[in-house]
Amino acid sequence: MNNRTYILYHGSFGELVMEHLATSGFADRIVGLYDLKVASVSLDEPEKDLPEDLPLLECDLLLVLGILPKAGDLVPIIVERTGAKAVLWPIEDPNLIPEGKYSIENELKEKGIHVEFPEPLCILERSDNELINSFAEAFGKPKFELRVNDKSKVIETVTVIRDTPCGSASKIAAKLTGMSYKDMNSFEDQVKQMHDNECVAYMGPDRPIMQQAGELLAEAIKAAFDRQ
Numbered sequence: 662m663n664n665r666t667y668i669l670y671h672g673s674f675g676e677l678v679m680e681h682l683a684t685s686g687f688a689d690r691i692v693g694l695y696d697l698k699v700a701s702v703s704l705d706e707p708e709k710d711l712p713e714d715l716p717l718l719e720c721d722l723l724l725v726l727g728i729l730p731k732a733g734d735l736v737p738i739i740v741e742r743t744g745a746k747a748v749l750w751p752i753e754d755p756n757l758i759p760e761g762k763y764s765i766e767n768e769l770k771e772k773g774i775h776v777e778f779p780e781p782l783c784i785l786e787r788s789d790n791e792l793i794n795s796f797a798e799a800f801g802k803p804k805f806e807l808r809v810n811d812k813s814k815v816i817e818t819v820t821v822i823r824d825t826p827c828g829s830a831s832k833i834a835a836k837l838t839g840m841s842y843k844d845m846n847s848f849e850d851q852v853k854q855m856h857d858n859e860c861v862a863y864m865g866p867d868r869p870i871m872q873q874a875g876e877l878l879a880e881a882i883k884a885a886f887d888r889q
Contacts, residue, residue, distance in 0.1 A: 664690050664721055664722060664792060664795050664796075665690065665692045665719065665720045665721045665722070666687075666690045666691050666692065666720060666721070666722045666723075666724055666796070667691075667692055667693040667694075667695075667718060667720035667722070667723050667724070667743055667745065668682070668691060668693065668694050668695070668724045668726065669695055669697045669723065669724070669725050669726065669728055669736070669739070670694070670695070670696060670697070670725075670726040670727055670728070671696055671697050671698060671726070671727045671728045671729060671732075672727040672728075672757075673727070673861050674726060674727040674753045674754065674827070674861050674862070675696075675726035675727030675728070676696075676727075677827050677828070677861055678726050678782070678826045678827050679694060679726060681824075681826065681827055681828035682800065682826065685824065685828065685831075686799070687799065687800070692718050692719070692720050693716050693718040693720065695712075695715055695716065697712070697715075697728045697732055697735070698712075698729075699712065699728075699729065699731070699732040699735060700729050700731060700732070701731045702731050702732060702734045702735055704734075707734045707735055707738060708738050710735065711735060711738060711739075715739070717739070717742045717743055718743060719743055719744050720743045720744065720745050721744075721745065721746050721747070721792055722745060722746070722747050722748075722749060722792045722793070722796065723736070723739065723740055723743065723745040723747070723748045723749070724748075724749050724750075724796075725748060725749070725750040725751075726751065727753065727754070727757060728757070728759075729757065730756075730757060730758060730759050730760045731760055732759075733759025733760060733761065733762070733765055734759075734760070734761060734765070736748065736750070736759075736765060736769075737765060737768050737769055737772075740769060740772075740774055741772070745774065746774065746775070746792060747774065747775040747776070747777075747790050747792040747793055748769060748774060748775070748776040748777070749776075749777055749779075749782075749785075749793050749796065750776060750777070750778050751778065751779050751780065751781060751782035751785075751826075752778055752779070752780040752781070752870075753780075753781050753782065753861070753862040753863060753870060754862065754863040754870070755863060755865075755867070755868050755870075756863070762778070766778075775790040775792075775793070777790070777793055779801075780870065781862050781870050781873060781874050782801070782825075782826045782827075783801060783802060783803065783825040783826060783827070783829075783830075783874050783877055783878075784801070784802055784873075784874075784877060785797045785800075785801035785802060785826075786801055786802040797823075798823070799823060799824065800823065800824055800825065800826040801823060801825070801826065802823065802877060802881065803821070803823060803824065803825050803829075803830035803877065803878050803881040804821075804822040804823040804881055804884075804885075805819055805820065805821060805822060805830070805834060805881055805882055805884075805885040806819070806820040806822055806885055806888070807819055807820075807837075807882075807885045807886060807889065809842070809886070809889060813841075814841055814842050814843040815839060815840065815841050815842070816837050816838055816839065816840050816842065817838065818838060819834040819835075819837045819838055820834075821834050825874075825878070827859070827860070827861070828859075829856055829859040829860055829874075829878065830878060830881070832859055833852065833855045833856060833859065833878065836855060837852075837882075842886070849879050849882075849883075852875075852878065852879050852882060853875045853876075853878075853879055856874065856875040856878050856879075857871060857875060860874055860875065862874050
């Protein structure tokens with residue numbers, strides 16, 4: 662399977678993930694990148710609102726990052742015209758949930774197109790869909806390997822086995838080398854603070870997505886300690 666990936670993106674989250682994927686060993690899978698700035702789409706004839714400069718390139722996986730809610734109605738059209746077989750559409754901000762999400766999902770499924778809406782994208786660990794699973798092998802729920810000094814309780818090296826799509830895992834991993842974990846509670850607090858400085862996901866009392874992502878990262882580091 663070629664795993665040709667077309668990325669539709671917009672906004673700070675979309676730009677962050679797109680740039681990280683393009684510079685982190687995923688570039689050879691990317692057949693197209695497009696900033697979909699569309700803010701509204703006609704209900705009757707959405708195809709008329711497709712940007713004239715939108716490249717309609719053949720792909721296997723369509724990755725949708727941070728586009729505006731009303732632009733979601735263009736995705737089934739883009740899927741049909743690019744031949745995409747699966748759509749990965751993470752939700753990092755509830756304000757960007759596509760309008761008509763369920764109708765869009767049903768329309769794609771009726772056409773035999775697999776679609777997933779992970780919330781957040783860094784929760785993705787595996788999928789029943791081969792295309793999305795291939796993506797998740799490299800990017801999704803963070804996974805680390807640590808080498809530590811048991812006597813001094815200091816982290817000696819950190820290896821990122823699976824990076825977060827935004828790159829927060831690899832950025833934080835670079836800061837962990839040399840850190841003490843004598844006080845594990847203090848260490849975990851430091852890790853979560855480092856994460857919050859990197860994460861652009863939504864944070865609110867209704868849906869604390871940034872906090873959830875931070876906990877995923879902290880749990881991944883704890884799991885790496887447990888494997889020692």
